[in-house]
Amino acid sequence: MDFFTTLQAVVNGVLTGALYALVGMGMALIFGVMRIVNFAHGTFMMLGMYATYVLFVQAHVVPYYSFPLVALGMYGLGYLIYMALLRPIHGQSDFMQILLTLGIGLAITDAIQLVFGADYHQINFPLLEKNLHLGSHITVNAPWVVSFGIALVTGGGLYFFVMHTMSGRAARAIAQNRYAAPLMGIHLHRVQAFWFGLGVSAAAVAGSLLLPVFYLYPGVGDQFTLKAFVIVVLGGMESIVGAAMAGVLLGVVESLTSLYWGNEWALAVDFAIFLLVLSLRPSGIFGRQKA
Amino acid sequence: MKRVAARLLMLALPAAVILASCKGGGGQSNTFKIGVVSSFTGPQAAFGQAHKNGYTLALADLNAKGGVLGKPIELVYYDDQGRPDQAVQGVAKLVDQDHVPVILGAYTSENTRAMIPAVTQREVPLLIPTSVADNLMQTGSPWVFRVCQGSGNYAHAILDFLKHNGDPKTIAIIYENTNFGQSNDTAMREAAQQAGLTVVDEEAYQASSPDYKALLARVKAKNPDAIYFGSYLLDASTLMRQSAEVGLDPRYYTAAGTGFSAAEFPTKDKGAGAYAEYTISVSQWLPTAKWKGSKEFDEAFLKLTGTHPAYHAMEAYVTLAIAVAAIEKAGGANPVAIRDALRALWLPETPFGPIRFDEHGQNDHATLVTQIQDGQYKVVWPPDAAEAKPIVPTPPWNKRQK
Structure with a gap:
């Protein structure tokens, strides 16, 4: 493969990876603060896609304008789900959390299927037809560039929130020691509900941004739950910066694997890396090594 | 872990009893049941829906003509969600619980391939409307019949x-x-x-x-x-x-x-x-096909769905018609008799063209x-x-x- 073909594949990989990063960051947030592996993560992404779809079809708002509204709505839903369902099992075994989040995912998927049917949908607007040429060799599809920009801003915003705000500090305190944090005056459930909502809405924004270049049906999120899981492990479980970098890395690795070995290997390589990291460096490529 | 398992069992047992008691009276029913497996949900749902529309139209036509053997036909649908393991579950459920003597399906070749050992073991004929993989017809199973062409x-x-x-x-x-x-x-x-x-x-x-x-x-x-x-x-x-x-x-x-x-x-x-x-x-078929009934099917489909059909819906339509013709000839719900009837079947005039299965169970089609x-x-x-x-x-x- 010549240089420009490879460069093109890297560019495409970064663009896809930015969306993976957003999904992964949401999952890392939830895991970091709550120690919950959110098996419903892809489902929330799918829900974000349906919300975006409804806004597009009913109100003719393109996803690049409607995503803040979707994010807000999904934040609210995440908050409620935490308060109603996750709070009662607080402190119980991990097994309960896995079953519960899996169950939430199944229930939402079935509810969506009941309302919208099993049929798939896609959306069309003029920007999708636009290809941008960078130099004479690199071509990028405009919606991917826009979604990359939005993902960057959203991801950066999340990072800022975690590092530089009061509730971010509270979340980090809980992540450090969830028994000591409440003793320091942190309202455990309120903070956790807030961050669960935020994690869910990050997944939903990724869904909003993916919708224009993909399609949706009730089960569309499942593959992204798995991807998010891989990303979070690569990124060091609780580090959102790690998750962001791991997401982009995964996008690039998939794209280059596709180019050099063939698309059928992309998923295999994903999971090979996943297994290698788990066995050789369980704290993740980007995570801090703990004793 | 043991306690969780015990609890699950305690929950599952009454559920199973309730389910079993709901079903009841399968043998004495007033309808003639035929099993259908397809992908009504999941990524192949568009094709599953095409199947369902085809079956629905066939069912209406056939029941309007008096059903089969004096009974109205009832289709028992099983949704495989586009997954092979679910398609196999479908065979088990349709044969063991609903006691259907013939199954139509699935949609994807992957799922249909998974069903073949299951129907062969249970000795129930499988009529394949749409799956094109060549290896479906190379298993040597005498229970498999395919209406569409292969890859x-x-x-x-x-x-x-x-x-x-x-x-x-x-x-x-x-x-x-x-x-x-x-x-x-x-x-x-x-x-x-x-x-x-x-x-x-x-x-x-x-x-x-x-x-x-x-x-x-x-x-x-x-x-x-x-x-x-x-x-x-x-x-x-x-x-x-x-x-x-x-x-x-x-x-x-x-x-x-x-x-x-x-x-x-x-x-x-x-x-x-x-x-x-x-x-x-x-x-394998278009609304403009010259075979008698094609135009009528196109019109009925348009009325039902608002769009013109592709060949997948037609294949489902004709597959049900074939199954019913074979049952009629077999004179009952005996799977062996239905299989033999399928093997000898010759339908010179269908909207999908003439139907005849060769010794491997493959229908010859243009x-x-x-x-x-x-x-x-x-x-x-x-x-x-x-x-x-x-x-x-x-x-x-x-x-x-x-």
């Missing part, structure tokens, strides 16, 4: 078309990495080599990915004259959109039917829209080559069935009108 026929039809329309020398095959795709890849590789074409690339892909641009760049680097796709609908749309983005310009875009022959494919709302234009594919022109499927080959001239070679993306 070998698809490859030969496309190659015959290419030979008489510009005679390309190289071909690349892009296929979904499942039984359906692999079978079309093998069929095309073998047939192309026999026909003297060089297969310059074979690319398997993982279904439902958002990004195939790297794959298409690989194909572009090999510069094939023709491309042959083995794809379902959602990927077909993604592949064509991204082919334009990558600037992949073979002289022929061809495909093994399926996604590239779905009614939704040329539409903007549910398919590739303008990106589907000029693609060449195969079809394959048409179509091209999308102005958003419509047009038969372009063989010449005696053609309704339009093929537009070849395919105009490059940057010369197309937006």
